[in-house]
Amino acid sequence: MKLSARNLIPGKVKDVTVGLVNAEVVIEVAPGVEIVSVITKNSVDRMEIKPGDEVRAMVKATSVMVVKD
Amino acid sequence: MKLSARNLIPGKVKDVTVGLVNAEVVIEVAPGVEIVSVITKNSVDRMEIKPGDEVRAMVKATSVMVVKD
Amino acid sequence: MKLSARNLIPGKVKDVTVGLVNAEVVIEVAPGVEIVSVITKNSVDRMEIKPGDEVRAMVKATSVMVVKD
Amino acid sequence: MKLSARNLIPGKVKDVTVGLVNAEVVIEVAPGVEIVSVITKNSVDRMEIKPGDEVRAMVKATSVMVVKD
Amino acid sequence: MKLSARNLIPGKVKDVTVGLVNAEVVIEVAPGVEIVSVITKNSVDRMEIKPGDEVRAMVKATSVMVVKD
Amino acid sequence: MKLSARNLIPGKVKDVTVGLVNAEVVIEVAPGVEIVSVITKNSVDRMEIKPGDEVRAMVKATSVMVVKD
Incomplete structure (x- = not known):
């Protein structure tokens, strides 16, 4: 399965x-x-998401803003 | 300046x-x-964003989806 | 701090x-x-947002649609 | 026509x-x-949007962030 | 009323x-x-949305991702 | 692979x-x-999306508005 969303960041719930x-x-x-x-x-119910789960945060590139200090 | 956006991830352009x-x-x-x-x-022009800049990627929590393999 | 979000509209909560x-x-x-x-x-808790606060509404340009009557 | 989008701000292109x-x-x-x-x-083409047009900017409430200085 | 949102899909609540x-x-x-x-x-309250209503789901094109299996 | 996005609509490019x-x-x-x-x-390049492809349009529920005529 290929996803157009550019950002897929692995982590733990x-x-x-x-x-x-x-x-x-x-x-x-x-x-x-x-x-x-x-x-x-x-x-959350359907995917049975709970603390400890290995997941990926998915974000469409258009939803990402940039901050410069 | 306080921002309601929950996700601010530091990085380099x-x-x-x-x-x-x-x-x-x-x-x-x-x-x-x-x-x-x-x-x-x-x-990009106004903030003069260019490779090497230290910035933060900002994402509203509602724009983040979850993928579970 | 410079923000890529194009829309920052001042107002009062x-x-x-x-x-x-x-x-x-x-x-x-x-x-x-x-x-x-x-x-x-x-x-809301972290920023202690309450009625009377001077704030700015921030919107990414891609989130703005146009209606023409 | 009723729209669920909470924000409809009138203005001129x-x-x-x-x-x-x-x-x-x-x-x-x-x-x-x-x-x-x-x-x-x-x-833009379909709606024939051009400078001088009276329009409304439409934004879903979930797309609005808050900044507090 | 013309809407810039490209996706308007009719259905029933x-x-x-x-x-x-x-x-x-x-x-x-x-x-x-x-x-x-x-x-x-x-x-929902203001539009009195309830089961059986004929409505249209409206989505801005930028909010649509593509999945290819 | 389970996706939190609630809307996955099959179609052809x-x-x-x-x-x-x-x-x-x-x-x-x-x-x-x-x-x-x-x-x-x-x-589009990475997924080699072209006319005729079987794909699914994916939309997060928060990105869907409702229009009632």
């Missing part, structure tokens, strides 16, 4: 907070570096 | 491809790990 | 509704003109 | 830059306040 | 799940084919 | 327009019903 519609998934991608994702509760 | 309206910015965030961003050409 | 994962922030940008933002509850 | 796939539309929403949109060239 | 801030709307666009939308609870 | 940075991919999902995607030129 650290925390999952579930709401009524959405859920927040915290993924540790490097020691001390986390990526936070908000997806539907339905996807 | 590796490559910039400029089109008529948009531009693609490749940011190396770890050895061999790249994040690709598409922003407007205007922002 | 009028209302905050907090859910379990997300929160809705209503920003008055001109008399009678409001911009509504949905961000994570975590960001 | 000030500038249109057309690329091969996308186009950038600058909308003046108040004196000195502009909102920039990137849509497809196809939409 | 099948299910609505309401949270504190967001709501999930399931739209059946063809027999057995559903499109899921997450919008604010406020929009 | 009908047309590809390539720019300097982005490309527009038109996918026919039903007779007369098209979904338009804008992804990077790089992804």
